[in-house]
Each structure stands twice: as structure tokens, then as C-alpha cells.
Amino acid sequence: MSGQPAGGALTFIEPTEDHAQILLDWRTRPDIADQMLSRVPYDVERQKEWLRRSQERDGYVHRILCVDGVPTGHVSITVIEPAWGIATIGVLMGERAGRIGAAPLNFAYMLNHVFFTMGLRKVVNHILGTNSPRLLKGQPMIGYRPVGVLKRQVVREGREIDLHIFEMLAEDWLVVRDRFRVYQDMDGREWR
Template identity: 90%
Template sequence: MSGALTFIEPTEEHARLLLDWRTRPDIAGQMLSVVAYDVERQKAWLRRSKERDDYVHRILCVDGEPAGHVSITVTEPEWRIATIGVLMGERAGRMGAAPLNFAYMLNHVFFTLGLRKVVNHILGTNSPRLLKGQPMIGYRPVGVLKRQVVKDGQEIDLHIFEMLAEDWLAVRDRFRIYQDMDGREWR
């Protein structure tokens, strides 16, 4: 096992796998959206996603095996701003090189898509390591919206982080990953 990362485009054949991940309690609890367990609805979502020009997503594979789902959503096309999402469905997605998935994603955002900024919203119930790690990646903490999200009757803080393209350029050499999610090299 080398821990090699690759990214593949999801197809309808991945519907059940993605749905199993997205509805698993430990993952669903960290998501802003709620997903019903409906395979046909998941397949329809995959078909619609393929047609969108403001959404890019891939299945993250570790040594060729699906381990997670990553996405880029262009939230403000005119301003060239996106948000990214990461869901690790398998343990392999949280080990070794897999946590470096952000480098491929940020190369995709800033080089492939030519965007200028990423703004991410992270629930306060996520791992403290995840929240503390954002500045090490190059994100600037914007602030915390106290008790912003209500899930299952629980009020949850929402942490906001941002990164400009030049912020990523300033730190990306320390990660030594120059490919995007499709394997294109950006030096």
C-alpha cells in the first residue's frame, strides 16, 4: 500500500456507496445538509451534478479504492468564489497522504477553475484538529457564527475560513503537490 491518491468522477454506480457515506451518523452529523436514504434520488442527484457548471466533485481513492467524496461549489460565479467539501467515508481517507486531498482541490480551484477565493463553513462539532489545521493549510479564520446551525435541536457554532489564490501560492510549496484532482500539473 503506497497511499497513492487519485480522484474519479462519480457515476450512478457509486450512488449507494455515496449514500451510505452521506447518511452514516458520524458523517451526517458534520454536514450542513440532510440527505434522505433514497438510492434513486441519489442517482438523480448524480445526473444533475454532471450537468452543472458550478459544481465539481470526485471520489477520492486511496491506492485505487474509494475512500471519500470531495466537492467544489462555485458560490459566487461573478466574484469567482467557491467553497469546498470533504467527506471521508473510509478509514483510509483519514490516514497517510489522504488528508492532503486539500492540495489537489485547491490547485483545482485556483488553477483549473481560475477562481480567486475559497470560503468554507465548518461546523463546530467537527474535530478540533480540523479547525486548528485550517490556518496551517493557508486559510484565514474569519470568525465564528455562534449557535448558527440547529441540528436535531442542538445549536452549533459555524466557523468560517477563507483563502485567496495568492494565499495558496504562498504556502503550496510546503506540501509539494502540484496536481489538480484530474492529474493536471500546475507548477
Template identity: 80%
Template sequence: MSSLSFIVPTEEHAQLILDWRTRPDIASQMLTEVPYDVERQKAWLRRCAGRTDYVHRLLCVDGVPVGHVSITVTEPAWKIATIGVLTGERAGRMGAAPLNFAYMLNHVFFTMGLRKVVNHILGTNSPRLLKGQPMLGYRPVGVLSRQVVKDGREIDLHIFEMLAEDWRTVRGRFAIYEDMDGRRWE
């Protein structure tokens, strides 16, 4: 089985992340648009390094970057975050790589000490992604009908949430007890 690891992105990764992020198949599933500007991407990476409300890593399979993952604290006083996952390479969608969420949730709830994750997923994403959220321990909150407009198209926005105690209940199924930095949380 492939091994997963996470590395902190640096300016040297700007081109790679930008290429993934602006690919039509990926950009169409994202809530925000990013202009194709490497210098702007490098500036964003520099700003990210100083943020306390944002943690991100490159997801690597057997040491090779295959995607970008992020945790954004959206409500610091309430200890709520959202998770973002962008898989830029095929290896990021196969084998052990989809288990990246377990490392991320360990990071959210144990390393960062947050209490809740709320994720927003476009209805145009894979039906497997939407159906899989409850299997990971997320509770469907609801659907905001025609909430997002992209390229003149109205798209439903699916909302899922998970509390720290929900993750503690289901994480044994995945047998992953490390966070994105390799710290073990039993």
C-alpha cells in the same frame, strides 16, 4: 506511501456515496441532510454531471474509493467557491489522504481560475480540523455563534477563507502541484 487519485462519480457510485453521507458520524457534521433514497441519489449524480458550478470526485487511496470531495462555485461573478470533503473510510483519514485539499485547491485556483475559497465548518467537528485550517493557508474569518440548529442543538459555525495568492504562497510546503484530474500546475 499510499497513492491518491480522483475519479468522477457515476450512478454506479450512488449507493456508496449515500451510505457514507447518511452514516450518523458523517451526517452529524454536514450542513445539509440527505434522505436515504438510492434513486434520488442517482438523480442527483445525473444533475451534477451537467452543472458548471459544481465539480466533485471520489477520493481514492490506492485505487479504492474512500471519500467524496466537491467544489461548489457559490459566487460566479466574484469567482468564489466552497470546498466539501467527506471521508467515508478510515483510509481516507490516514496517510496521504488528508492531503486531498492540495489537489482540490490547485483545481480551484488553477484549473477553475477562481480567486477565493470560503469554507463553513461546524463547531462540532474535530478540534484538529478547526485548528489545522490556518496551517493549510486558510485565514479564520470568525465564528457565527449558535448559527446552525441540528436535532434541536445550536451549533457554532466557523468560517475560513483563502485567496488564490495565499495558496500560491503556501502550496510549496505540500509539494503537490497536480489538480484532481492529474493536470500539473507549477
């Protein structure tokens, strides 16, 4: 298999200001905003400015995830410790097509990008406890090691939320990546 799983062709495109409205709508939708660490004001011009600034940031890579050419979500890689080669990954699925079929395999493209294209050594992710229990339970199946839970770490509108921490080293990904049969990064480069 050439790295394209069944269930809809996945592609990743660089966001432009033309994506500001759809990104803003996704990022401020209550069911999505509740799962994000930061709040985004509903302001299209501010969203466009964020997109312009993002293009100039070192250590930040983001893409619009498309299923069969249709935008369905936003994914990002942020280098949080450049000297140590550590990044964090963000995934926002704005449309149902981003949550079914092959689209949930977006992480494989992202991890290939982190470890091969960017040459980093580790990913550390923080996931709010308000996310789906399936998402939290699925992290070890992808190859992440649970580090722990920061109890009541995040406070939102008076509600205290646990923050789950997961990590993966490059060698951990090498052990499990063959089971997903995705060898491309987000830009379509093949890494065998």
C-alpha cells in the same frame, strides 16, 4: 517529487450512478451526517438522480477520492459567487484510509483545481463546530484565514451548533503550497 506524497497513491474519479450506494451510505452514516450542513434521505434512486443532476451543473466539480484505487471519500468544489470567482470546498471521508497517510492532502489537489484549473480567486468554507478540533485548528496551517464564528448558527434536532468560517485567496495558496509538494489538480494536471 512529482506531486504524489508517500502513504498511498491518491486519485480522483468522476462519480457515476454506480457510486450512488457507497455515497449514500457515507452521507447518511451518523458520524458523517452530523458534520454536514444538509441532511440526505436514505433513498438510492434519489441519490442517483442527484448524481445525474450534478453532471449538468455549472460551477460544480466533484470526485470520488481513491487511495490506492479504492474509494475512500467524496470531495466537491462549488462556485458560490461566479462573478466574483468564489468557491467553497466540501470533503467527506467515508473510509479510514481517507483519513490517514497521504489522503488528508486531498485539499492540495482541490486547491490547485480551484485556483489553477478553474481560475477562481477565493475559497470560503463553513465548518460545523461539531467537527474535530484538529480540523478546525489545522485550517490556518493549510493557509486559510479564520474569518470568525457564527455562534449557535445551525440548529439540529434542538441542538445549537457554531459555524466556523475560513477563507483563502489564490495568492495565499501560492505562498504555502510548496510546503505540501503537491502540484497536481484533481484530474492529474501539473501546475508548477
